[in-house]
Amino acid sequence: EIVLTQSPATLSLSPGQRATLSCRASHSVSTSLAWYQQKPGQAPRLLISEASNRATGIPPRFSGSGSGTDFTLNISSLEPEDFAVYYCQQSGDWPPITFGQGTRLEIK
Amino acid sequence: EGQLMESGGGLVQPGGSLRLSCAASGFSFSSSWMSWVRQAPGKGLEWVANIKQDSFEKYYVDSVKGRFIISRDNAKNSLYLQMNSLRADDSALYYCVRETQTPLGFPNWYFDLWGRGSLVTVSS
Numbered sequence: 001e002i003v004l005t006q007s008p009a010t011l012s013l014s015p016g017q018r019a020t021l022s023c024r025a026s027h028s029v030s031t032s033l034a035w036y037q038q039k040p041g042q043a044p045r046l047l048i049s050e051a052s053n054r055a056t057g058i059p060p061r062f063s064g065s066g067s068g069t070d071f072t073l074n075i076s077s078l079e080p081e082d083f084a085v086y087y088c089q090q091s092g093d094w095p096p097i098t099f100g101q102g103t104r105l106e107i108k
Numbered sequence: 109e110g111q112l113m114e115s116g117g118g119l120v121q122p123g124g125s126l127r128l129s130c131a132a133s134g135f136s137f138s139s140s141w142m143s144w145v146r147q148a149p150g151k152g153l154e155w156v157a158n159i160k161q162d163s164f165e166k167y168y169v170d171s172v173k174g175r176f177i178i179s180r181d182n183a184k185n186s187l188y189l190q191m192n193s194l195r196a197d198d199s200a201l202y203y204c205v206r207e208t209q210t211p212l213g214f215p216n217w218y219f220d221l222w223g224r225g226s227l228v229t230v231s232s
Contacts, residue, residue: 034218036153043203043222044153055220087153091217095167097143097155 002026002093004100006086012108019075021086021103028068029092035064035073038102039084047086048073075105083107110135110221112204117226124194128226130187130204138182141207141215144189146200147225154200157189158207158217172198194230201225 003026013019023033031051036044046055048064051071061076075082088100116128128144143158157168157178166178177190187204206221 032216036219038153043224044219045222046208046218046220049208049216049218049220089153089155089218094217096169097158097217099153099155102152 001096002029002090002098004088004090004098006088006100006103008103009101010104010106012106013078014108015078015080017078019073019078019082019105021073021075021105023066023071023073023088023100025069025071025090025092027093029090031067032090032092033064033066033071034089034091035062036087036089037082037084038087044087078105080107110206112206112221112223114202114204114223114226117202117228119229119231120194121232122195122230124230125190125192126194126228128189128191128202128204128228130223132185132187132204132206135206135221137180137185139213140209141217142180142187143205143207143219144178144187145203145205145219145222146198146228147203148197148200151200156202159187191228194228196230199228199230201227 005024007022033051035048038044052064063074085102087102111133113131144156159166159178175193179188203225204223205219208218208220
């Protein structure tokens with residue numbers, strides 16, 4: 001089973017700042033990695049697939065990069081609505097499809 | 109864009125059974141791999157099971173193998189999860205989820221459409 005480890009667990013930043021979230025896989029998943037955003041009381045929303053492809057309707061301030069075992073989600077300039085929990089998910093080696101434990105992005 | 113709506117959750121005793129349903133609309137359900145993903149209260153996301161368009165392939169996370177059965181009825185645009193021998197650690201919000209496809213129609217197993225979830229609580 002591929003284990004995904006996200007860091008940091010919590011990230012405290014202010015609107016307008018840049019956010020960098022990390023996801024590390026226990027074994028290579030090539031570029032088969034996605035990022036999701038989840039706000040309280042809502043279902044997750046797909047942001048990025050295939051490590052770097054923005055999903056439909058996702059603003060360009062969200063960008064993903066990486067391959068193999070190390071991946072990054074960048075948010076170039078935080079908007080108030082970006083404060084949420086972010087999950088990475090791999091489909092490179094399954095079953096099972098696995099998620100990271102999440103990074104909480106909170107307002108400083 | 110599409111919509112998914114789960115039903116069938118509730119309170120059940122340990123060892124009991126429950127059947128979740130998911131009604132799909134607004135997209136080609138019969139062309140989509142579908143999954144169930146769960147989230148325990150205050151916890152992260154866990155993929156539970158998925159099923160191919162024609163039901164010939166089904167996969168499960170180890171913790172539910174032999175207890176849960178995923179199925180679908182393309183004529184009714186519906187997905188199901190039969191949950192047996194339920195345990196306290198199965199308590200979670202269960203999401204019905206559509207899996208993505210490449211532009212050429214190949215699955216790539218990301219999740220682009222989610223329902224609102226159905227809450228399952230296993231407790232005596």
